[in-house]
Amino acid sequence: MKKLNEQDPEIFGLIEKETERQNFNIELIASENFASRAVIEAMGSCLTNKYAEGLPGKRYYGGCQYVDIIEDLARDRAKALYNADWVNVQPHSGAQANAAVYLTFMKPGDKLLGLDLSHGGHLTHGSPVNFSGITYEAHFYGVGKETGRIDMDLVRDKARKLKPRMISIGASAYTRDFNYEVFAAIADEVGAFLWMDMAHTAGLIAAKLLNDPLPYCNVVSTTTHKTLRGPRGGMLLLGRDRENTLGVVAPKSGRVKNWSELLDSAVFPGTQGGPLEHVIAAKAVAFGEALQPDFITYQKQVMENAKSMGAKFMELGYDLVSGGTDNHLVLIDLRNKGLTGKIAEEALERAEITVNKNMVPFDTQSPFVTSGIRIGTPAMTTRGLGKADFEHIVQLIDTVLQNPDSEDVQAKVAGEVRAMCERFPLYDFVTA
Ligand code: DSN
Numbered sequence: 001m002k003k004l005n006e007q008d009p010e011i012f013g014l015i016e017k018e019t020e021r022q023n024f025n026i027e028l029i030a031s032e033n034f035a036s037r038a039v040i041e042a043m044g045s046c047l048t049n050k051y052a053e054g055l056p057g058k059r060y061y062g063g064c065q066y067v068d069i070i071e072d073l074a075r076d077r078a079k080a081l082y083n084a085d086w087v088n089v090q091p092h093s094g095a096q097a098n099a100a101v102y103l104t105f106m107k108p109g110d111k112l113l114g115l116d117l118s119h120g121g122h123l124t125h126g127s128p129v130n131f132s133g134i135t136y137e138a139h140f141y142g143v144g145k146e147t148g149r150i151d152m153d154l155v156r157d158k159a160r161k162l163k164p165r166m167i168s169i170g171a172s173a174y175t176r177d178f179n180y181e182v183f184a185a186i187a188d189e190v191g192a193f194l195w196m197d198m199a200h201t202a203g204l205i206a207a208k209l210l211n212d213p214l215p216y217c218n219v220v221s222t223t224t225h226k227t228l229r230g231p232r233g234g235m236l237l238l239g240r241d242r243e244n245t246l247g248v249v250a251p252k253s254g255r256v257k258n259w260s261e262l263l264d265s266a267v268f269p270g271t272q273g274g275p276l277e278h279v280i281a282a283k284a285v286a287f288g289e290a291l292q293p294d295f296i297t298y299q300k301q302v303m304e305n306a307k308s309m310g311a312k313f314m315e316l317g318y319d320l321v322s323g324g325t326d327n328h329l330v331l332i333d334l335r336n337k338g339l340t341g342k343i344a345e346e347a348l349e350r351a352e353i354t355v356n357k358n359m360v361p362f363d364t365q366s367p368f369v370t371s372g373i374r375i376g377t378p379a380m381t382t383r384g385l386g387k388a389d390f391e392h393i394v395q396l397i398d399t400v401l402q403n404p405d406s407e408d409v410q411a412k413v414a415g416e417v418r419a420m421c422e423r424f425p426l427y428d429f430v431t432a
Helices: 002-007 009-024 037-043 065-082 094-105 131-135 152-162 180-190 202-206 259-271 277-290 293-315 341-350 378-382 387-402 407-423
Strands: 086-088 111-115 137-141 166-169 193-197 219-223 234-238 329-333 356-358 372-376
Touching: 002 009, 009 407, 037 277, 065 086, 065 202, 065 234, 065 277, 086 259, 094 131, 094 193, 094 219, 094 234, 094 259, 111 152, 137 152, 152 180, 166 180, 180 193, 202 293, 234 259, 293 329, 293 378, 293 387, 341 356, 341 372, 341 387, 341 407, 378 387, 387 407
Parallel strands: 111 137, 111 166, 166 193, 193 219
Antiparallel strands: 086 234, 219 234, 329 372, 356 372
């Protein structure tokens, strides 16, 4: 980044600081990861200059011969990764992918049934402060108080009562797998569309370590930067097997269009303008990486690390929502430790350990304070940490949380964090 340093030392200096932060913090935000150098190089390319509204072979601009090939490669690799019938790699983010889902399957005022945000759901699944909750009539299912797991009887009862137009699955703070077969049976019974937002678990699903939603859902959306370890962005997918029981008539022509056409139009021109071809190239690179055998090894390690971390936390008396994990994260209810999520997040940050405060089911605190923290393994597993390292991290976290006001403890732990990060080098190229 020599040129950037010469031309704009202010921005360069801040990127340098952020690189340093990423290199020497223990990064445990469950939705974050470290993209490879190849992915970052593709994102930093001249493809950012190109307008390419439309799809490969059907663009509104000339000069698209190379971005067409790149976008086709991204689509083909994604299809191979998920055994999908169709994908759209243009959504700028997960929220944009989800906007296209709504535009395709719902009309304003239609009913949605999704997982409650405070039980692990996502803002775009009907929260009243999000376009999804503002535009559609959102209703929620949640987890059982005792089990911490989604209560499928509750989902069925609510679905029967409400007759929603769409049922959403997917979460940002849920530690168990989903039973898509049961969700699909409920959706079929009440005549609802079924949508899975697999943003958090896309990498684990690609590695076939979690159940596959594609055969059961009418549509699947995702981000590409979490467990999937690509660039920041979104994607939509259709499976091969799901029989679509409800037809959609295109608003203008009156012609019954197939789902892929409707979803493509919902992305562009429905909700977006020009696609980010530099990010699409980086998605293609990341999907290429995910098709390699070592990606499965990585995802297995992500899961094993999360399980070990969860077991260690429980050994130290922490209360894990649902009593453990099937995926890449643990959700800790800190009430038995007399702490809030806010206090824990801030104390850990001073010790160079990054987590996020998180609502836990049936939380008694506000979203700005919360009773929990969410901790994920994808990023530090990318750096090469294994089971024993994660158990050591739990010890460090416990040391900080036992003394959340002690600057001495935080400084001592920060020293250990730095030593650990030095053993697992990350980026030396971003500002080199
Ligand atoms: N913000 C993401 C997360 O942290 O889970 C979801 O979009």
